[in-house]
Amino acid sequence: MADVIVDPGVPPQDARVLRRSRRVLIKMRQGWAPKLWRPSSGLHYWMLAAFGPAASFGLLLSLGLMSPGLAVLLLALLGLPLVMLRLGRNDVSTEEADEYAFERQAFAQLRWYEGRYVLADDLDEPAARLLARAQRAIATVSGSRINAEGLLDDVRNAVMLPAQEWEIARLLAKLSALRAQHTEVISLGLTPGVAVVAEPLARALSSSEAAVLARVEALERYAANVAGAERAYLAHHQIEELRSHVHHYEELVAETGADAFAVPELERLAADAGRLEQSLRRSLSSAHEAMRAPASTAPTAAAAERSPSSP
Structure with missing residues (x-):
C-alpha cells in the first residue's frame, strides 16, 4: 500500500x-x-x-x-x-x-495541498484492508497486457482508476476518524438518553462503510473481468502461434503416414482457436461493461460521506 x-x-x-x-x-x-x-x-x-x-x-x-x-x-x-x-x-x-x-x-x-492527500497510517484496520483491496484491483487492471495494448479503454482507465483510488482513500480516512471518535465516546459508557443519539450515528458509520465497500467490490468485479480477458488473450496468442506452425505438422504427418490420426486433431485445434477468439471478444465486452460500474457508485459514495454527520 x-x-x-x-x-x-x-x-x-x-x-x-x-x-x-x-x-x-x-x-x-x-x-x-x-x-x-x-x-x-x-x-x-x-x-x-x-x-x-x-x-x-x-x-x-x-x-x-x-x-x-x-x-x-x-x-x-x-x-x-x-x-x-x-x-x-x-x-x-x-x-x-x-x-x-x-x-x-x-x-x-x-x-x-492540505486536504488533498491521505496518509495510509491514518486509516484504521478495516479501512486499510478496504483500501488494499481497491489498490490490488487497480493494479490488476493497470498492469494487464490488454490494457497496455489498448484493448481496454486505456485513456479512461488512466483517469478513472487514480480518481477511484483517491475517492476511496479520502472517504476511508474520514470514516476512520469518525469511527475513532465514536468509539472513544461510547467507551466511557452510555446513558439511555445518549444511546438514543449514538445508535443512529453508529448506523450512519456502518452504511458509509457499506457504500465504500460497494465501490471497492465494483472495482474488484472490473479487475476480475480484466483478468479473465487477459487469460483468454494470452491463450489466444498461444493458439495462434501453434496454428502458424500447423503446415509443418501436416507435412510431418503426411511423410510419416499418420494422417488418419493427426488430421482430426489439427481440425480440433482450429475449432478450439475459433471458440477461444469468441470467448476473448465476450471477455473484453464484459470488462468494458464492468469498467462503467465503479464510476456509477460515485453518488452513493458521496451520500456515504454525508451520512455520518446526519443524526
Missing part, C-alpha cells in the same frame, strides 16, 4: 514529492518545522575555511609583523588539517544540504 495517496488533480511533480513525504508529515504533526538556517555546501565550507587564515596571514605580512617564510610555514601547517577536515565533511555536508532541501520542499507542499 502506498504510504501517501494523493489527489490526482495535484500536478505530477508536486504529487511525487507528497508521496515521498510520509516521514516529514509525521514530524510536522509532532510540531516540527524546517530550520531557518541552510547547511553549508562542501564548496562554501572550503572557501570559508581557507579564506580566514589566508586573510589573517596576508594582513600580518602587509603590516610587517610576519616574515614570508613563517607565513608559508603556518599556512602549510594549518592547511593540512583543513584539507583532511574538508574531505571528511564533503559527503556529510552534501547529504545534509540535500536532506534540508527536500524537507523544506515537502513541508511547503504538505501545507499547500
